[in-house]
Amino acid sequence: MRGGASAETVLTPVGPLPLSEREFSLFQTLVEREAGIHLGPSKQALLVGRLSRRVRALGLTSFGAYYRFVTSRGNEAERVRMIDCLCTNETHFFREPEHFDFLRQRVFPEWTRRAAQGLMARRVRVWSAGCSTGEEPYSLAMELLSHFPPGSGWEVEVLATDLSTWALERARQGLWPLEKAASIPRPLLRAFMLKGVRSQEGWMQAGPELREVLRFARVNLSDERGWPQGPFELVFCRNVLIYFGAQARAQALSALLRRLLPTGYLFLGHAESLTGTAESARCVAPNVYCARASAPAGASPT
Incomplete structure (x- = not known):
């Protein structure tokens, strides 16, 4: 198709995925247990922004599916990657x-x-x-x-x-x-x-x-x-x-x-x-x- 996607092309959304209050609560508990990091209510958008790409990279379509995946036995490496995504790494030489x-x-x-x-x-x-x-x-x-x-x-x-x-x-x-x-x-x-x-x-x-x-x-x-x-x-x-x-x-x-x-x-x-x-x-x-x-x-x- 001229000027558009071919018949073989699969387009996937790139925006943030929806996150329910219940799902956010589950991630709050998981992240605090795994890393000590407390995600207050104001951090819901941060979690969505930082994890949406990871959810799609795994071929999943929702945060609920990602939660089930990341908490499954044998998926310790994905829990590490999840925490990596949520860590803030702001620093510079001779700070303070x-x-x-x-x-x-x-x-x-x-x-x-x-x-x-x-x-x-x-x-x-x-x-x-x-x-x-x-x-x-x-x-x-x-x-x-x-x-x-x-x-x-x-x-x-x-x-x-x-x-x-x-x-x-x-x-x-x-x-x-x-x-x-x-x-x-x-x-x-x-x-x-x-x-x-x-x-x-x-x-x-x-x-x-x-x-x-x-x-x-x-x-x-x-x-x-x-x-x-x-x-x-x-x-x-x-x-x-x-x-x-x-x-x-x-x-x-x-x-x-x-x-x-x-x-x-x-x-x-x-x-x-x-x-x-x-x-x-x-x-x-x-x-x-x-x-x-x-x-x-x-x-x-x-």
Whole structure:
């Protein structure tokens, strides 16, 4: 047929599929159980927008059919893909700069002093919990290695975890568009990032020193059984738990604090706090917490 579809062509709709209130309720329960993510009523359009393509890719015609498929035995891989679709992976290098100022001005001098006094081993373990596409853990690795470089006697390890398999793969690659370099301090950019040439022109890649200290793993923050073993000197869990329900958030925060050394620090996002947790913790800087008993001199209670 001139100017139209041939007889063999099958046209399928590309718009969002309808989602009933009952179906949305089922997905709310499923997603919170699987990932700790609470989808409030305002998130119904988000779920439809992010899952409609997946439903059609499987040859299904409704969200009800997709729910039955994704909850069937043996379809664990599809549940992982579903959660991948619903995860928000917004991030950038050196996000919330005041946290990195806190490391430079307070934490690193404290470590240096304590190590010199024999009160601390020259070994640092850091956990970026909810690392997304990697900008946070690579920022931490750059900052740590600039202060405790290889050959200085310090051992640095940065564990980067996320629920999204897609985001983790991007993080492992350590490859970003060159415009992302704008938020990296110039000395650190020169020291640790490689500029792409020829087929990689317009891109930058993490250098070998960064890759040497980074480890990646898929971790579900709503299920402590699969968490890495501590203790850690630093735990960064920023702008992740805002998506959790109140109970799941409180449980995760308590568990994160248990992964810290007594002198360690927990960093949360600007919209998060420890409200609702039973742990004895103290705020020592905006959205930075440590065990109350180990709060450093000069820290103000909140």
